[in-house]
Amino acid sequence: MRYRNVSLATKISTALIGLLLLAVISSVVAIMSAYRFEAFQETLVVENLASVRAAEELEIALLEQRGYVSSYVLDRGQGDWLERLSRKSSDFDYWLQQARVTARTDTERKLLDRLESVQNAYAEKRDSVVTLFDSGNEEQARKLLLEDVVALYDQSYNLCEEFISINQQLVDDTSAQVRRQVEQVTVIVSATAIFTLVLGTALLWLFFTGVVFPLRRIADDARLFAGNAQNASGDIGSDEMRELGHFVRLLMTNVEESRSDLEQSRSQLAQAEKLAAVGKLAASVAHEIRNPLTSMKMWLYSLRRAVGQNPDLQEKISIVSDETVRLENIVRQFLEFSRPPQMKLSRHPIGELLDKTLELLKYRIEEHNIRVIRQPEPVVPDVLADAEQLKQVLMNLIHNAVEAMEDGGEIRISVEPETRNGEPVLAVRIADNGPGMSSDQYDRAFEPFFTTKSEGTGLGLCIAASIMARHGGGLTLEPSSAGGTECIVTIPTIEGRRYE
Numbered sequence: 233m234r235y236r237n238v239s240l241a242t243k244i245s246t247a248l249i250g251l252l253l254l255a256v257i258s259s260v261v262a263i264m265s266a267y268r269f270e271a272f273q274e275t276l277v278v279e280n281l282a283s284v285r286a287a288e289e290l291e292i293a294l295l296e297q298r299g300y301v302s303s304y305v306l307d308r309g310q311g312d313w314l315e316r317l318s319r320k321s322s323d324f325d326y327w328l329q330q331a332r333v334t335a336r337t338d339t340e341r342k343l344l345d346r347l348e349s350v351q352n353a354y355a356e357k358r359d360s361v362v363t364l365f366d367s368g369n370e371e372q373a374r375k376l377l378l379e380d381v382v383a384l385y386d387q388s389y390n391l392c393e394e395f396i397s398i399n400q401q402l403v404d405d406t407s408a409q410v411r412r413q414v415e416q417v418t419v420i421v422s423a424t425a426i427f428t429l430v431l432g433t434a435l436l437w438l439f440f441t442g443v444v445f446p447l448r449r450i451a452d453d454a455r456l457f458a459g460n461a462q463n464a465s466g467d468i469g470s471d472e473m474r475e476l477g478h479f480v481r482l483l484m485t486n487v488e489e490s491r492s493d494l495e496q497s498r499s500q501l502a503q504a505e506k507l508a509a510v511g512k513l514a515a516s517v518a519h520e521i522r523n524p525l526t527s528m529k530m531w532l533y534s535l536r537r538a539v540g541q542n543p544d545l546q547e548k549i550s551i552v553s554d555e556t557v558r559l560e561n562i563v564r565q566f567l568e569f570s571r572p573p574q575m576k577l578s579r580h581p582i583g584e585l586l587d588k589t590l591e592l593l594k595y596r597i598e599e600h601n602i603r604v605i606r607q608p609e610p611v612v613p614d615v616l617a618d619a620e621q622l623k624q625v626l627m628n629l630i631h632n633a634v635e636a637m638e639d640g641g642e643i644r645i646s647v648e649p650e651t652r653n654g655e656p657v658l659a660v661r662i663a664d665n666g667p668g669m670s671s672d673q674y675d676r677a678f679e680p681f682f683t684t685k686s687e688g689t690g691l692g693l694c695i696a697a698s699i700m701a702r703h704g705g706g707l708t709l710e711p712s713s714a715g716g717t718e719c720i721v722t723i724p725t726i727e728g729r730r731y732e
Contacts, residue, residue, distance in 0.1 A: 244438050250431045258424045261417060283334035284399040290331055291392035293324035294351075294385070321355065331395065340398055347391040354384035489653075528556055575618040575702060579726060582615055582647055582658055589626040593634070597643075600634050607646035612658055613725040617703055622723075625696040625707070629662050629719045632692065635685065636666035636716065644714070652722060657705065660721040665714035677709050 328348060335341050357380045364373035532553050539545040590597070590604060597604060615622075633643050644663045649656060669677070669684070676682045680694045697707045705723040712718035 244435065244442070248435065251428060251435065254424050254428045254431065258421060258428075261420050261424075283331065283336070283340070284396065284403060286327055286331040286334050287392065287396040287399050290324065290327040290347075291389070291396065293320055293327055294388050294392055317358075324351065336402070337398075340395065343391060343395050343398065347388060347395065350384055350387045350391060354381065354388055357381045357384055493653075528552075532556065575621060577616050577618055579614050579616055580619050580622075582612065582660065582723070583609055585617075585619060585622055586626065586645065586647075586660070589623050589630065592623075593627060593630055596631065597634055600637065601640035602634055602637060603640075603642050605642060605644045607644065609647045610649065612647060612649050613656070613727060615658060615723045616726050617723060618699075621699045622703070625699050625721065626660070626662075628692045628696050629721070633662060633664040633666065633717070633719075636664055641665050641716075642714070649725075650722070652706075656725045656727060657722045658725060660723070661718055662721070663712035663714060663718035664716040665712070666716040668711055668716050669709070674709055674711075678707075 328344065328351070332341070332344055335344060357376065361373045361376050361381055364370075364376060532549060536546070536549050539549065586606075630643065642665050644661070646661045648659050648661070650659045651657070673684060678693050678697050680691060693707070693709075700707045700721060700723070703723060705721065707722075708720045710718050710720065
């Protein structure tokens with residue numbers, strides 16, 4: 233239970249630290265073993281083998297001395313036997329000195345002292361044999377040679393053999409230490425290799441169970457979430473991190489879009505609540521104003537007949553009549569705002585609706601010296617819309633552009649197919665090169681009763697946006713590249729239309 237509570241990072245870190253420690257231990261053991269092997273090799277080669285060689289050369293020099301006195305006696309004192317004996321004695325003394333140099337133990341030194349003492353006695357007896365022989369005491373010389381000299385020689389030989397045996401034992405002991413050291417290093421390295429294999433296997437298990445397999449499950453879930461369920465049951469790509477990164481970015485994009493849609497929905501909800509409250513007020517106001525207007529129109533009709541042909545009175549009555557008509561238009565807009573008319577949907581080419589709208593505004597456009605530029609329209613699908621209401625939106629936007637340019641200007645109109653939220657739409661762009669709007673005006677453009685015109689009601693854009701929302705599209709305003717304002721009307725095509 234406690235193991236399950238340990239985090240994956242702690243588990244992997246512990247395994248990695250263990251592997252590092254094992255690697256350090258293996259390296260330290262290898263370095264120490266190398267130094268020890270070097271020391272053993274130096275002891276074996278430089279010291280022990282040199283000592284063995286000195287002992288063997290010493291024995292050889294002793295063996296070579298043995299026959300010269302006998303040969304001198306047998307040869308009746310002729311030849312260079314004594315001279316050759318002198319040279320071999322010098323060789324023996326040299327190798328005896330070398331043996332003392334290479335001796336490392338007290339046993340070796342004591343044995344060499346004994347050997348030197350016996351050899352001195354041997355040399356003395358040997359010289360005595362020569363002296364006796366040279367003086368004519370041949371029989372006594374032979375007796376001394378066969379008894380004392382041979383016995384001393386055998387002692388010297390045995391001491392040399394013992395010295396060689398001691399050195400060979402030292403070599404064997406050093407070799408045994410090397411073998412034990414090799415066995416220890418082998419055990420340590422083997423144990424380290426086993427622990428490394430165990431920790432490496434545990435680390436791989438942790439990596440696959442804690443990282444790779446969860447990543448694959450997350451990638452599968454992300455693929456399903458992204459709508460790619462067709463390939464979800466297949467094998468995941470060889471690069472899980474890249475695929476997961478792709479899905480994470482896609483998920484982040486979806487989250488950002490969802491957040492944007494949520495903010496837009498909240499804004500639309502707040503706007504709808506505000507519009508609902510304003511709509512109730514507008515309906516009440518329109519109802520209260522409509523009845524007095526009807527009475528005013530009737531009295532104006534009676535007054536027009538009563539005054540006859542009086543020009544002054546007729547002009548004043550005309551002014552009042554015009555204002556009454558203006559009030560009626562305001563009341564009508566209030567009623568349209570509070571109670572939108574039922575949509576009558578049918579299929580229409582967007583180009584024909586634009587042609588009819590421009591035809592209706594032809595004289596208004598020419599009066600303000602406005603030049604309308606229609607961009608070449610690509611082949612686009614038709615829209616399913618209420619023609620009259622859509623024309624009302626287009627007329628309102630073009631009329632606003634005309635009024636924004638009192639001294640003449642240009643209005644550019646284009647239609648482009650686009651994709652909004654994964655659905656095909658048509659974007660109708662109406663851009664002018666007028667004075668434009670401030671950032672605050674852009675923010676408040678769709679608020680009811682907000683207007684920048686002295687005689688406007690502030691309901692035109694609000695009603696237009698409501699109409700486009702009911703068509704499943706939208707209406708946005710943004711600065712145009714020409715310095716004025718660009719209105720963008722988005723309408724779902726006949727294939728991808730969604731409306732309430």
